Amino acid sequence: MRVSSPVARAGIAMIVAASLVLIVLFSVGFHLLSPWWWTPIASNWGYIDTTLVVTFWITGAVFVAVVLFMAWCVFRYRHKPGRVAHYEPESRRLEIWLTGLTALGVAAMLAPGLVVWKQFITVPDEATEIEVVAQQWFWSYRLPGVDGRLGSSGVEWIDFENPLGINPHDRFGADDVVIDAGDLHLPLGQPVKVNLRSIDVLHDFYVPEFRAKMDMVPGMVTYFWFTPTRTGEFEVLCAELCGTGHGIMRGYVLIDEEAEYEAWLGEQFTFAGLPASQGIQVAKTAGGSDP
Structure with missing residues (x-):
């Protein structure tokens, strides 16, 4: 169904933005309050759990940032009478920032894994x-x-x-x-x-x-x-x-x-x-x- 009323369109935008914020709050709350955590460790590989935790927090931070950014965009650029969309097909500054932050995040996830992998395949002599x-x-x-x-x-x-x-x-x-x-x-x-x-x-x-x-x-x-x-x-x-x-x-x-x-x-x-x-x-x- 097509919504033609400016007020209705603005209301839908507010609902979508609020829903995205609630998704973030529910996800973070579920993680912090969840009774399901790692199974008890029975070997020396606590390093692997640490690597998983580092990866989880990095990807979790990206998830929160992306969803909240989407909510802000929906709210900030919601329909208003007389507002005209701005056309900007590319932004070199934004591309540099996104590429740099993505590379930093990937490196932060890979580095602990490489350290653990070296330990994982280096067998002690007494084994x-x-x-x-x-x-x-x-x-x-x-x-x-x-x-x-x-x-x-x-x-x-x-x-x-x-x-x-x-x-x-x-x-x-x-x-x-x-x-x-x-x-x-x-x-x-x-x-x-x-x-x-x-x-x-x-x-x-x-x-x-x-x-x-x-x-x-x-x-x-x-x-x-x-x-x-x-x-x-x-x-x-x-x-x-x-x-x-x-x-x-x-x-x-x-x-x-x-x-x-x-x-x-x-x-x-x-x-x-x-x-x-x-x-x-x-x-x-x-x-x-x-x-």
Whole structure:
């Protein structure tokens, strides 16, 4: 319906301006009073939360500024009898200001992320190396045995008796601990490098409380590291759409005190001791070769 009355048009402009201001007030109030905050941290990556907060406040400030500017424009330039629109197709001064402020805001959001990313991929020397293997639609894990290192692996060795594709000719793989479609346990306070492999499609290993996640690309080994800082049971999610069973591709990581972890570890099968692998000769003699 066309509004022809100047008074009606001015009234609509006031309503629109007031609505925009209310949107800003409601958004800021909801954030400050909301009961939903970050989930409890269970790793050393408080840096990631800090980066998220910095990004949130920058984008929030831009949101408030843009919406309030729109409200001011609607109010300031509302219809008045005799007012004629001013045509100004470009403004170099305004372009310089907007470009400079945008560049400053983007730099302020990128800088903390680059610092955190460097820490995220710089694995400490004392970190224990483990492996997460994803396939539709469950998680499997591999931990180093008494030799303290993982054996090599590859898709060419994957079969019913060797679901993780561990190299049967690599002597370092014989004592690797294999958790096939089970839950992962890790010791409290020990840095962990998590190697990630997928044997079918794209997946993403994600534990929200760890603040660490990474895509798992078939044919590649990706990784991240973290240090568990408190005990508990934390749910594993797949954060990459991987097929019809994506929503049920879940599991648990349990962070244990040292004694509990060692007790659990002693109950697990090694690659050489897997019930399905009794016929596999896993480099138990000097004939075994390094990868």
